[in-house]
Amino acid sequence: MAKRKRGGRSTAPGRFDPEDVRNVKHTRIGVWDLYEEKHPELARIPGSSRLETVLQMSHSIPYVWQMIKDITSIPRCWIFLSFYMIAEIVAALIPAISLWYSGQLLQLVEIAVEKRDVDKQLLLHVAAGRIACTIASRLLQYARGRLALPLNMRIKQYYSTHIYHSMARLDVPTYEDPAVQRQLEAAWSTSWNSSVAWETIQMTSTVFTIALRLISQLSVLFAVLRDQRDGPLLAVLSFSQSVFQWYSMKRSVFNTSVWAATTKNTDYVRMQGLKQVINDASHRKEVVAGNMSEYMTSQFRDSTSRVGDDAGDFHEMRRLYAVRDRLTFASILKEPLRELPQIVFTLRAVQYPASIPLSLASLTLINQASSSFSSSLFQFFGESFSLAEQYSSVRKLYEIAHIPNRILDGKEPFPENSRTLDSGILIEFRNVSFKYTDAEKYALHNVSFKLNPGQLCVIVGVNGSGKSTILKLIARIYDPLEGEILLDGRDIRTLKLVDLRRAMSMLFQDYTHFPLSIKENIGLGDPTHALDDDKIREAARLGGAEEFVNRLPDGFDTYLDRPVHDYYSSLPEGTTSLFGRPVDYSHVRGAGRMQSTSSATLSGGQMQRLAVSRTFMRSLISGSEPSVGLLLFDEPSASLDPTAEHGESVCIAFVYMLFLIHIQDLFERLRALRGNKTMVFSSHRFGNLTRHADLILYMNDSVIEEEGTHDELLKKGGHYAKIWNLQAKAFL
Numbered sequence: 110m111a112k113r114k115r116g117g118r119s120t121a122p123g124r125f126d127p128e129d130v131r132n133v134k135h136t137r138i139g140v141w142d143l144y145e146e147k148h149p150e151l152a153r154i155p156g157s158s159r160l161e162t163v164l165q166m167s168h169s170i171p172y173v174w175q176m177i178k179d180i181t182s183i184p185r186c187w188i189f190l191s192f193y194m195i196a197e198i199v200a201a202l203i204p205a206i207s208l209w210y211s212g213q214l215l216q217l218v219e220i221a222v223e224k225r226d227v228d229k230q231l232l233l234h235v236a237a238g239r240i241a242c243t244i245a246s247r248l249l250q251y252a253r254g255r256l257a258l259p260l261n262m263r264i265k266q267y268y269s270t271h272i273y274h275s276m277a278r279l280d281v282p283t284y285e286d287p288a289v290q291r292q293l294e295a296a297w298s299t300s301w302n303s304s305v306a307w308e309t310i311q312m313t314s315t316v317f318t319i320a321l322r323l324i325s326q327l328s329v330l331f332a333v334l335r336d337q338r339d340g341p342l343l344a345v346l347s348f349s350q351s352v353f354q355w356y357s358m359k360r361s362v363f364n365t366s367v368w369a370a371t372t373k374n375t376d377y378v379r380m381q382g383l384k385q386v387i388n389d390a391s392h393r394k395e396v397v398a399g400n401m402s403e404y405m406t407s408q409f410r411d412s413t414s415r416v417g418d419d420a421g422d423f424h425e426m427r428r429l430y431a432v433r434d435r436l437t438f439a440s441i442l443k444e445p446l447r448e449l450p451q452i453v454f455t456l457r458a459v460q461y462p463a464s465i466p467l468s469l470a471s472l473t474l475i476n477q478a479s480s481s482f483s484s485s486l487f488q489f490f491g492e493s494f495s496l497a498e499q500y501s502s503v504r505k506l507y508e509i510a511h512i513p514n515r516i517l518d519g520k521e522p523f524p525e526n527s528r529t530l531d532s533g534i535l536i537e538f539r540n541v542s543f544k545y546t547d548a549e550k551y552a553l554h555n556v557s558f559k560l561n562p563g564q565l566c567v568i569v570g571v572n573g574s575g576k577s578t579i580l581k582l583i584a585r586i587y588d589p590l591e592g593e594i595l596l597d598g599r600d601i602r603t604l605k606l607v608d609l610r611r612a613m614s615m616l617f618q619d620y621t622h623f624p625l626s627i628k629e630n631i632g633l634g635d636p637t638h639a640l641d642d643d644k645i646r647e648a649a650r651l652g653g654a655e656e657f658v659n660r661l662p663d664g665f666d667t668y669l670d671r672p673v674h675d676y677y678s679s680l681p682e683g684t685t686s687l688f689g690r691p692v693d694y695s696h697v698r699g700a701g702r703m704q705s706t707s708s709a710t711l712s713g714g715q716m717q718r719l720a721v722s723r724t725f726m727r728s729l730i731s732g733s734e735p736s737v738g739l740l741l742f743d744e745p746s747a748s749l750d751p752t753a754e755h756g757e758s759v760c761i762a763f764v765y766m767l768f769l770i771h772i773q774d775l776f777e778r779l780r781a782l783r784g785n786k787t788m789v790f791s792s793h794r795f796g797n798l799t800r801h802a803d804l805i806l807y808m809n810d811s812v813i814e815e816e817g818t819h820d821e822l823l824k825k826g827g828h829y830a831k832i833w834n835l836q837a838k839a840f841l
């Protein structure tokens with residue numbers, strides 16, 4: 110355990126040690142172990158941790174200011190916002206006005222007691238004033254509601270674009286960083302119908318208006334009671350009770366900033382696993398085919414009964430424990446204090462019987478003011494401390510726009526002359542080593558090779574040997590830890606990233622399909638021509654996708670997966686159509702104008718053809734200017750290497766062979782269509798592709814084990830030759 114400064118914070122940057130009993134408090138909450146950081150120094154000064162929270166707000170203020178400037182720059186937002194704020198301010202003053210009318214009533218009583226006469230006009234005036242206050246209050250509430258809706262929507266819209274861009278610009282290593290993920294999540298963390306920015310505006314306005322309400326009420330009350338006998342005394346007693354109540358309550362609030370929770374309950378962990386198996390549709394086939402349902406149920410029942418009442422999700426348990434009634438000295442004292450004004454009033458009434466009606470009126474007034482005062486006081490402190498957190502959310506919202514990318518952009522344009530792209534790009538690796546974040550082992554170790562412009566290179570080797578990693582480094586998805594990569598003799602890190610990526614086209618092994626139309630799925634291969642129908646069709650034709658896409662009912666406009674689902678509830682049993690269209694309870698095809706097909710209705714091969722078409726969109730459908738000089742293909746083949754499947758199972762080898770025959774024409778076509786562009790393939794396939802390669806790299810365990818042409822490697826009689834003799838002949 111690390112030694113810490115006595116009394117200091119347990120959190121050094123980047124670490125929190127739950128085992129450190131001196132600085133960390135441990136509590137059991139159901140199945141959960143909660144570890145909270147103690148605040149040894151500050152705890153001695155009451156309220157100091159809250160003070161600290163408020164002081165932290167100052168770091169966020171510049172961001173909040175920026176937010177206000179941004180919001181007012183949204184068209185018409187500042188008009189709505191001004192009216193909204195005016196309505197808030199007026200609404201905050203109404204309780205004081207109402208209290209002032211109550212004071213007038215008090216005066217009426219005083220005059221009535223003294224003169225045995227009631228000023229009817231004043232009475233009418235007071236009654237009308239109070240009624241006007243309630244009506245105005247309701248109208249203002251309505252106005253605020255009406256203004257809040259468009260404000261919320263506009264602000265939300267504005268910030269969704271801000272967040273979208275902040276996220277879209279991130280590169281792979283930055284995006285994969287868990288700290289960045291948390292930062293992005295915090296910025297997204299919106300309540301179901303609002304946004305961080307709008308919540309901040311609302312919360313700030315609430316704190317401001319509560320303060321205004323408190324001050325205005327207190328001022329009116331002071332003015333009204335100043336001349337009343339016992340008025341100030343009763344007021345002090347009533348209000349001190351409110352303050353006491355607030356003080357005794359605030360101690361039970363959970364306000365530790367650094368904490369962590371975990372569970373060691375294996376039954377609880379198992380319960381959650383079993384739940385996920387049943388909840389997740391992707392497991393359903395296996396659950397049904399494997400006859401697992403009864404077994405799963407009995408296991409779930411056993412685990413549930415063993416965990417018992419403690420089985421609750423962490424936040425639920427924490428909430429339950431936080432609201433538990435605690436018997437404290439303060440909570441016992443609270444009730445007698447509430448009675449104190451009444452007791453004082455009774456004693457004074459016995460002493461001065463003539464002033465009973467007046468004191469009674471004062472007491473009612475004070476009671477009315479003090480109950481609204483205490484609820485405002487609670488709200489004020491509650492909200493102002495949440496405000497500190499809310500402001501830090503605003504800071505996070507703005508900070509995500511400046512998260513630095515790990516892959517630093519270069520300054521030099523590439524290539525110097527785009528005409529040279531036509532004859533390919535020279536690639537050279539010099540002693541390149543690379544490790545993925547948190548990986549212990551090198552994915553590439555001291556890799557060097559040179560590929561001349563226009564050459565075809567095929568990288569082969571066993572699973573996990575580093576083939577895909579070479580392609581990712583060429584595309585600067587990641588940067589090497591050691592060594593350098595040169596393109597046309599220039600260090601890849603000095604080149605502008607946009608130019609670099611424009612000059613190459615890559616098909617990933619784990620390619621994805623976007624939840625957009627087929628047209629866009631292909632068109633996005635070249636964002637500058639993403640809406641060009643002719644080019645998209647041409648790419649689909651080259652990729653072998655045009656024919657089956659045309660056969661789909663909605664052709665190129667088909668959505669592979671409809672990203673928005675329709676909602677309905679409790680349709681009568683047997684309902685098969687709605688809105689004149691068939692109802693599909695899982696994916697509602699055709700509801701709305703967007704047509705979709707489940708990606709499951711396309712075969713794996715067809716999906717692959719779509720991915721290849723996307724690659725062709727960029728690499729082979731160029732205009733007069735050749736824009737791509739390098740094609741990178743990480744063969745999307747089965748995740749098996751030839752030796753493994755041959756050695757292990759004839760059956761798997763057969764499936765693999767069918768698969769290879771299926772894609773063979775596609776990749777042969779790729780090779781034929783490349784022209785003079787440089788092409789790098791990562792492949793498990795030993796066949797025509799390797800036979801035609803200018804350079805074969807045989808990878809094993811992160812290093813290049815063999816290097817040369819097909820003939821050279823056969824002659825060498827190493828691993829490549831062995832596998833060729835074992836398998837490749839079968840496909841030729």
Ligand SMILES: Nc1ncnc2c1ncn2[C@@H]1O[C@H](COP(=O)(O)OP(=O)(O)OP(=O)(O)O)[C@@H](O)[C@H]1O
Pocket residue numbers: 545546548551552570571572573574575576577578579618748791
């Ligand atoms: N994103 C990642 N994070 C951490 N480790 C990774 C990541 N991607 C790959 N690796 C690891 O790096 C090593 C090399 O992986 P790479 O994908 O380059 O191998 P490959 O030869 O292309 O494998 P395959 O033939 O299975 O596609 C492997 O040990 C793999 O587990």
